[in-house]
Amino acid sequence: MAGVPSEILELARRARRITVLTGAGMSAESGVPTFRDAQTGLWSRYNPEDLATPDAWARDRDLVWAWYLGRIRGVRAARPNAGHRALARWPQHAHVRIVTQNVDDLHERAGSEVIAHVHGALVAFRCDTCDRPFDGEVDLGSDGVERYPPPPCPHCPPGRGHIRPGVVWFGEAMPVEPFERAVDAVRDADLVLVVGTSGMVYPAASLPDLARAAGVPVIEINPSETGLTWSCTHSWRTTAAVGLPALVDALGPGSGD
Numbered sequence: 001m002a003g004v005p006s007e008i009l010e011l012a013r014r015a016r017r018i019t020v021l022t023g024a025g026m027s028a029e030s031g032v033p034t035f036r037d038a039q040t041g042l043w044s045r046y047n048p049e050d051l052a053t054p055d056a057w058a059r060d061r062d063l064v065w066a067w068y069l070g071r072i073r074g075v076r077a078a079r080p081n082a083g084h085r086a087l088a089r090w091p092q093h094a095h096v097r098i099v100t101q102n103v104d105d106l107h108e109r110a111g112s113e114v115i116a117h118v119h120g121a122l123v124a125f126r127c128d129t130c131d132r133p134f135d136g137e138v139d140l141g142s143d144g145v146e147r148y149p150p151p152p153c154p155h156c157p158p159g160r161g162h163i164r165p166g167v168v169w170f171g172e173a174m175p176v177e178p179f180e181r182a183v184d185a186v187r188d189a190d191l192v193l194v195v196g197t198s199g200m201v202y203p204a205a206s207l208p209d210l211a212r213a214a215g216v217p218v219i220e221i222n223p224s225e226t227g228l229t230w231s232c233t234h235s236w237r238t239t240a241a242v243g244l245p246a247l248v249d250a251l252g253p254g255s256g257d
């Protein structure tokens with residue numbers, strides 16, 4: 001078990017209001033590829049940046065929908081890893097709030113309270129025309145199918161509205177309320193953990209700086225250096241599913257499952 005750096009353990013011991021900002025690296029050990037991992041199989045010839053856009057949807061809705069169905073099937077088949085579970089079993093004397101850039105539901109399935117999905121959620125389906133949420137049946141299709149027609153919106157005239165995933169596409173504005181909740185959560189924390197994000201996408205990547213500006217210590221957990229490393233109080237070269245359980249175990253009693 002990776003030893004926990006003493007200065008990190010000390011900050012975690014003292015913390016009572018912890019906000020955790022997670023990125024795709026948080027779900028990597030659950031087998032969910034990170035955003036910048038190479039695409040595999042049928043999708044290896046596509047670049048996510050070319051699929052996760054309003055233009056791609058307008059140009060070839062069935063292709064984009066099939067790609068998201070594959071991602072949803074992948075997330076459904078995945079399980080929360082030891083890192084997700086460690087955050088959900090942090091000692092009860094501290095309040096842990098999760099702000100995630102991830103569109104999967106692995107934190108929720110591990111039992112954590114997610115206060116903001118700043119880039120939306122895969123299964124927050126909604127109509128691409130009237131914007132109404134859609135909670136009807138969605139056929140998740142099957143692997144190897146490159147195009148799949150999304151369900152029609154039950155509220156729009158036939159042929160008008162189509163159901164889309166509730167994720168933020170490149171070029172789309174982020175939903176305001178989740179980001180405002182995220183800003184509040186980092187500002188009134190007494191410790192911020194940044195786990196598994198390259199810090200390449202703003203404004204989410206500005207959250208650690210907001211914490212530092214508010215005098216809140218920021219600990220990065222990432223096997224690699226990132227653009228955020230320089231602004232973190234400490235940066236621990238470990239992974240989510242190794243570092244977080246080691247940290248929570250080291251916090252001792254009260255952190256049981």
Ligand code: OAD
Pocket residue numbers: 022023024025026028029034035036037052101102119167168169170195196197198199200201221222223224226238239240241
């Ligand atoms: P990236 O794929 O950009 O970065 C993943 C980060 O996780 C990298 O810094 C890796 O070093 C790190 N990592 C990999 N394996 C890890 C592990 N086992 N434990 C901990 N860290 C690990 O993913 P994000 O930073 O989340 O936005 O990408 C941010 C945003 O870029 C995404 O939310 C998406 C994309 O544009 C939208 O979809 C709007």
